[in-house]
Amino acid sequence: xxxxxxxxxxxxxxxxxxxxxxxxxxxxxxxxxxxxxxxxxxxxxxxxxxxxxxxxxxxxxxxxxxxxxxxxxxxxxxxxxxxxxxxxxxxxxxxxxxxxxxxxxxx
Numbered sequence: 001x002x003x004x005x006x007x008x009x010x011x012x013x014x015x016x017x018x019x020x021x022x023x024x025x026x027x028x029x030x031x032x033x034x035x036x037x038x039x040x041x042x043x044x045x046x047x048x049x050x051x052x053x054x055x056x057x058x059x060x061x062x063x064x065x066x067x068x069x070x071x072x073x074x075x076x077x078x079x080x081x082x083x084x085x086x087x088x089x090x091x092x093x094x095x096x097x098x099x100x101x102x103x104x105x106x107x
Contacts, residue, residue, distance in 0.1 A: 001032075001041055001042075001043070001076070002041070002042040002043075003032060003035075003039035003040060003041055003042065004039070004040045004041075004042055004045070005017075005038060005039070005040075006020040006021055006024075006037055006038075006040065007020075008040075009029075009040045009045060012045050012048060013045065013048065013049065013050070014048060020037075020040070021037050023050065024037045024040075027055070027058055027059065027062060028050065028054075028055035028058070029044060029050055029054070029055070029058075030044065030054075030058060030068065030071070030072060030075075032072065033068045033069040033072050034069075041076075041087075043076075043087045043088075043091065044087070046091060051087075051090055051091065052090070052093070052095070053090055053095035053098075053099070054090060056095075056099070057075075057086075057090065057095070057098060057099055057102060058071065060099055060102045060103055061074070061102050063106070064102060064103065064105060064106030065106060066105075074086060074102075074105070075087045079101070081101075082094070082097065082098070082101075086098045086101070086102070
């Protein structure tokens, strides 16, 4: 998995590293758990923006009782019923399917 620093993500998003760190604190973006705010998966950015529907999906997962590590693992786990990973489905604009699965998995 390719990752970006907050400064690199800020360049792609056309904003400041501080704004990227604020997105991470607000739960609208996620870094690799255990990396602090140092490693943001490139898959979470698309077309110069945070992946559409990612902030809402992160909220659904948090509200469903997922820890940051559990949410991260689920986002990148292959799911034959999608097919692919939830992140790939979001990138392919299949967010409704992914959100339904996240809601059904609420702990």
